[in-house]
Amino acid sequence: MTDFLERRAIISGIGQSKIGRRLGRSAVDLTVEAGLAAIADAGLTRDDIDGLATYPGGGMGGEAFAGPTSPEVQDAMRLKLNWHDGGGEGPGQIRAVFAACLAVAAGLARHVLVYRTVTESTAQGSGGRQGIGGAVSGGGRIPRFSGSFQWMLPFGAVSAANWLALVATRRMHEFGLRRDQLAWIALNGRANAARNPIAVYRDPMTLDDYMAVRMVTTPLCLYDCDAPCDGSTAVVVSHADYAPDAPNPACHVNAIGTALRGRPSWDQFDDMTTMAARDAAASMWKRTDLRPADVDTAQLYDGFSIITMVWLEELGFCGKGESGAFVDGGRSIALDGPLALNTSGGQLSAGRLHGFGLLHEACVQLRGQGGERQIPRQPEVAVVANGGGPIAGSMLLTRGAG
């Protein structure tokens, strides 16, 4: 097979800050904590770090969502960089990891610190979730919108919850998906979170609990929506020739999925039942000899449960439209099942670390460091998927050089 350049990269270190609800700490503070942990985990010092990347930084979507910019973190850690990168456009949140892989493959950097930081829980304070456009109320002048938001906000379609509910309803129409099937994404996450000491929500959840909780936007209920939190996740992406020197088992990058072929919006994408996950997954499988049956654990984006269902199908773990039956009862996706899914609890229960929590967990599992939640049969291949709707990226990681 062609020597795809991402295969020259490994994840040599991982780290997280304290994670929780309303920590009241600054995004830079959390990022430095996570970054130093990842650097030490990789057996490096900050002098070794010559690359830095994040998603998105730069204030996109508000500071609490965006996290600090790469120059802010460079300065806070006094890093001397050969290469740095940040931004919100690209194949999902892990676009920053993809960029880092290509940077080490190109020789622009040898050890890239990549981070994703959110302080959305503190930003929300005691108030509820906000839609895009902020807290609209009766007083004051309401701003008008241009660009893609103008096609959604006037109709009260103000959140990804609304947009993904349209995906879920369409899947119910085309495939007969039921809520009591969709529930297993949330139930599986909560069962795994009970074994994860730092998960945000760990209390047991039953199918009855799920069916009875309040609706957010049909058919998505409260437990279909992830849990805002504060926290930072960092990884060190290194050149693969560092693997023998890394103190922890290296997670080798096997393939990345980056394609976007449909129209890039929440209303015009040709297939509303898949959206961009279809394209990212297809492009990833063209860059590897591995097949879905080789994957031991899947860490699939669950900002909303329905996104995970889409990824399960588009990554080939079940047929199109069959994810409802696939997850029903939870056996196939359980920690000791054939495809251990979102083993930290995912964003639904462990907290919305916006894609990077899932990446971190894939590495934990490949390294065999999951403790009480370690997959019983040591996984060799993990898939990580980030994003939903018109934004999607996926990645295969292996324990050992595959």
Added chain:
Amino acid sequence: MSEAASASDPETTTGTALGRGPAIRVLPRLDGANRFFWTSGAQGVLRFLRCERCRRYVHPPAPLCPYCEDGQGRLEPEAVSGRGRLHSFTVNYQQWIPDDGPYVVGLVTIDEQDDVRLMTNIVDCAAAELEAEMPVEVTFEQHEDVWLPLFRPAGGRAGAAAGEPAGGSR
């Protein structure tokens, strides 16, 4: 929307009174590219840009036809029937605006071209009667200088028995 019941119990959702949309309408900023679309309701019609050469409808508005390879297809606004099908929908219960009641967000495919869709509100339709692929027709709601295209069951058949497509066969 003051009569809207609490949505805390999903068992009651089908009987809940629905609003025509959010209590406060966030409006588009009008400019040279989108003004024709958002003001077209003043004449009671829905318009989309259409390529004078390949005859395809283009939405959202674009400077030139994206389908004509040479980039020379000129686009002009053209009225459509205002009829479509409900591709998907959701009943929103989350109070993004304090004390707001539930309303229906719909995604409508226009009859003229099946890859042109509008996000909108579905009005004059009970939650229990919402069904993917049901025929719908446009109705406008004016806010300041903007006419928002909303959709209702086609043929004024709101209240038709569940399971019977409103407006008859397609």
